[in-house]
């Protein structure tokens with residue numbers, strides 16, 4: 001049978017099901033590659049069956065306004081772009097010691113917070129403990145990133161576009177507020193969490209976290225440095241749990 005011989009895998013079969021045996025086209029290299037890829041990703045399938053997904057919406061509060069942009073005395077005058085839209089963060093506390101262990105900074109993915117348009121981008125970042133973050137300057141003038149937060153204190157000093165600074169490793173869970181010593185209006189927040197299951201929402205509050213171990217978990221919804229809310233979920237293997245917590249600020253008892 002020509003059909004059975006073409007390529008293996010469910011993708012290839014579903015794509016050729018509409019053809020009669022006589023008008024079946026020869027498989028293209030691209031089709032073969034797709035089928036091979038589908039056949040060699042059992043890990044993703046296994047993960048989907050053994051873990052769960054949390055998806056939904058949470059509230060997003062307006063961000064506390066930063067001080068107004070001053071005349072910083074730059075010549076020519078700097079062009080300050082609008083700050084990013086406000087977002088929230090969601091994370092799921094892990095009861096598993098291995099999942100909640102800090103990442104090894106040597107192998108952890110490096111996060112990035114740019115200074116661009118005289119704003120931090122992103123303005124809100126969530127990372128797992130142990131994650132290094134780099135702070136590249138993408139503007140044409142000096143920035144000087146620093147934090148006085150107990151969770152992570154550092155001061156990168158003044159540097160220009162293209163000048164490298166070492167990554168900062170965020171090695172303790174907690175909240176870090178970032179500032180620029182040159183531009184008083186620039187603000188950003190980093191949330192460091194002891195869990196691999198976290199998300200930063202879209203500006204409309206939507207989010208999705210996958211790969212979560214089944215069980216009963218506490219979900220933390222971070223809305224501002226002074227406002228976070230907890231919820232409990234029961235998640236089964238293979239389940240996608242849909243939640244709507246968009247109004248939880250108005251109804252805190254809900």
Ligand SMILES: [Cu+2]
Pocket residue numbers: 115118142143144180181182183186
């Ligand atoms: Cu700056």
